[in-house]
Amino acid sequence: MVLVLLGASALSVTLASGLYLNYVQAAFKPFLVAAGVVLVVLGVVAVASDLLAAARGADENPESGGGDDDHHGHSHARGPGVAWLLLMPVIAVFVVAPPALGAYTASAANPPAPSDVEAGSLDEFGADVPAGEPVPMELQAFVMRAWTDADRQMAGREIELTGFAVPNPEGEGWYLARLQMACCAADAIVNRVLVENEPEPPKDSWWTVTGTWAEPEGDLQEIRDHRFTVGEMTAVDNPPDPYE
Known part of the structure; x- marks a missing residue:
């Protein structure tokens, strides 16, 4: 049985x-x-x-x-x-089916180290994307590009991200996060951006946000959490596949 x-x-x-x-x-x-x-x-x-x-x-x-x-x-x-x-x-x-990993895991985990992915391999800003239009990106792609975008092609461009809300344990703003897994939930890592210009929404609620990369000064790969300035937020349903 x-x-x-x-x-x-x-x-x-x-x-x-x-x-x-x-x-x-x-x-x-x-x-x-x-x-x-x-x-x-x-x-x-x-x-x-x-x-x-x-x-x-x-x-x-x-x-x-x-x-x-x-x-x-x-x-x-x-x-x-x-x-x-x-x-x-x-x-x-x-x-009682165990739920997908969420805000608790994302707040406790450390973000991944800068990858050796080259910015040129990410073509979200190709010639077929007119300037001024939001560019949909996965959080993983955004974070990797923020670490490797030596030419800072993302600066000033409107970008659309989707993820769930995570409280910031340090109290400065909140995170929009998405978990990425190679095989299963046991190896999941967190990709996240720090939002400071909008009130913190309920934990684990899902949002699609449109805004701009808060371009930092200095060496991009020394930035722990890249910031994102939100212009518009829309609540969305939990996606069928919560991971990237």
């Missing part, structure tokens, strides 16, 4: 919903589906095998077990009763 329920939970969060995106990359869906199917099949085979063995034993010894059952009945009854407790963690997965 544990195998069947584990397999069913894997199938329910992949085929019946997109909850698996709270924990792993979308590319892992086929592997989760395959694992769920294997677990369900193994569980059904094990249960069927036990039922057949019990039925066969009853047919071969219809009058057996009187004395033995009286002698060992207490231990046999206790064993299966305790074993059913193994189902509780599995049932909890159906009742």
